[in-house]
Amino acid sequence: MLNASPLNSLEPPLGNFDLERPIAIPHQKQEQILRGAMQVFLEIGYAETSMDRVAAVAGVSKQTIYSHFGDKEGLFKALMERVTINRFRPFFCNDEKLNGEPAIVLRQVAETFLTLKSDPEYLSLLRIIISESKRFPEFAKLYTQTVIERGRELLCRYFDAHPELNFTDSEAIAQIFLGSLVSYVLAQEILYGKESIPLESERIVNSLVSLIVSDRSNQN
Amino acid sequence: MLNASPLNSLEPPLGNFDLERPIAIPHQKQEQILRGAMQVFLEIGYAETSMDRVAAVAGVSKQTIYSHFGDKEGLFKALMERVTINRFRPFFCNDEKLNGEPAIVLRQVAETFLTLKSDPEYLSLLRIIISESKRFPEFAKLYTQTVIERGRELLCRYFDAHPELNFTDSEAIAQIFLGSLVSYVLAQEILYGKESIPLESERIVNSLVSLIVSDRSNQN
DNA sequence: GTCTATACCCTGATAGAC
DNA sequence: GTCTATCAGGGTATAGAC
Known part of the structure; x- marks a missing residue:
């Protein structure tokens, strides 16, 4: 061979x-x-x-x-x-964008990520990575490393630079932020959710941003 | 035939x-x-x-x-x-649980959902639904209907019964809540995230609940 | 290095005995 | 209804000419 x-x-x-x-x-x-x-x-x-x-x-x-x-x-x-x-490396490599007010930065990150929703190649790639995750676990790991780990790191760094957000566990918050976007794309596009229970991207972005930047100053 | x-x-x-x-x-x-x-x-x-x-x-x-x-x-x-x-119908059919304080109810819902993390049959089923979503779209739709649509409905009803949560779009919030759980299970278990970037369920649940029930009374 | 031709296996599906 | 035996087709991989 x-x-x-x-x-x-x-x-x-x-x-x-x-x-x-x-x-x-x-x-x-x-x-x-x-x-x-x-x-x-x-x-x-x-x-x-x-x-x-x-x-x-x-x-x-x-x-x-x-x-x-x-x-x-x-x-x-x-x-x-x-x-x-x-496909994925360039996506989370432009650190320079992560500057400015949380409400604006986070909205931009979410919107950038959600452009993948109408990218057939990305959707096929995500599906095949999941499909073959048992036979080829190395690519599943590669995906988690390039996308999830990197994204989480970048978000964490941003969160930690903004203590006014008042997060007690910025890693978990970053995971929730990215995860809700990933699963939204998965449900709407790959699992045909948009045909039976459509939900516009804008609504997800709005609610997600408002959850994240909500005032937690008077809580434990 | x-x-x-x-x-x-x-x-x-x-x-x-x-x-x-x-x-x-x-x-x-x-x-x-x-x-x-x-x-x-x-x-x-x-x-x-x-x-x-x-x-x-x-x-x-x-x-x-x-x-x-x-x-x-x-x-x-x-x-x-x-x-x-x-597998999925019984999961979201017990409406009776959704009564009580948000912090407690939502924690319980999340924890119940996350028991699926250590259920190999559920994980295999989720993977095959995604894998075959192109050839057999009907089962992808069946999944979105039984799990996501039902879950979202139940959560929505609960949110709407608790106006103190101050949600402007309870459907979107419900999607975010469930989606972050689904993608957490996907990333940790199916995509082997727990081997390279482990994150305990408890941290996700804590942060998710605190995001959702956080005080939004002094915002637009 | 690249092609045509082919070996050999395993697949989904069927025929016919009981 | 259930079994054994078998078919035709297409799969991966290889041999050998050029």
């Missing part, structure tokens, strides 16, 4: 991704294969995806895929590592 | 389940098949599950399954309908 692709050769042990490491630039054929693979895997999931279909969509022969990525699992891993990190 | 099983014969159009309709009691063989099917489907997902394996686990021949449920899709649908409704 060949394993000399730039994507795999320097790969750290599973579940121990280095988020700061720059993504290796693959050769042109590999890029072409990965683009096709992304389309198919994200559309129909791991088990349903056949290598024939990936080859057809990517416009290469099956053997070419096998020589570059070893087997189906190798292809999927290479794809998911690239796509997870590339 | 036979379709005379009690589970299917009276089935309403897909995506239009009647939550009040009592579940038909299947014959003994059907029960036996469904138990085996549940084990396999919840463990490894729809696409990976083979009818051979279900037959082996259930202790019947493949043909017996086919004569009862028609095909793989029919088996899965019968299973999911039963298991989704049976």
Whole structure:
């Protein structure tokens, strides 16, 4: 089994991704294969995806895929590592925005996050990460690290810089803040909530912000 | 294709389940098949599950399954309908608990919900509903209806009966309350957050309750 | 390096005995 | 109703020509 692709050769042990490491630039054929693979895997999931279909969509022969990525699992891993990190890393890296009044900053964070609601690629990616979380736990962990852990850290830092918010456990509050947004997207989009129990983003943002910045000065 | 099983014969159009309709009691063989099917489907997902394996686990021949449920899709649908409704319906049906002081009632609701965190069957069910939400949207909708819609309704009714909470949009608050719990379970258990960024249930419950019951009397 | 052709396995589904 | 035996098709992966 060949394993000399730039994507795999320097790969750290599973579940121990280095988020700061720059993504290796693959050769042109590999890029072409990965683009096709992304389309198919994200559309129909791991088990349903056949290598024939990936080859057809990517416009290469099956053997070419096998020589570059070893087997189906190798292809999927290479794809998911690239796509997870590339999609989510930029999202929580712009620290500079977190300055200003809580009501305004938090509203902006929430609204930025909720743009994902109408991003089909993000929705497919989230679904496949959950779907394959048992077979490929490393990508579930990678997601929690890149999105949840980073987001929580950034929010925590902001909360701690604003003692007037009066939080006794800023980590938990950050988790609640992000979690309510994640599950709102999940329920409305992936679980078709918008078809049976629609609820506008704006209402979530308004109520969430008002809960967070509410005056707690006269409480224990 | 036979379709005379009690589970299917009276089935309403897909995506239009009647939550009040009592579940038909299947014959003994059907029960036996469904138990085996549940084990396999919840463990490894729809696409990976083979009818051979279900037959082996259930202790019947493949043909017996086919004569009862028609095909793989029919088996899965019968299973999911039963298991989704049976697992979730009782959860939000005990209205009587929702009486008393907000801080106490809401804490109890949250704690009850979070018992699901250590319920492997619930976790598998949630994962497969999300995994198959594209192929079988009807069960995603069934889930949103039985869990999210019902839960939101109950909470809304409680909130509206307690104007001192000073909510301008109790529906949105209810969504945030339940959503933060759902996503906490998702992140910690299904996405292995507890291995990399553990956070105790108690902290979530404390902060969530304190956010909700916080004094908003001197705000717009 | 990339292609065509193919080996070999396992799948969902069926036929027919009892 | 339930079983054993079997079919046709499509899956991953490989061999060998160029």
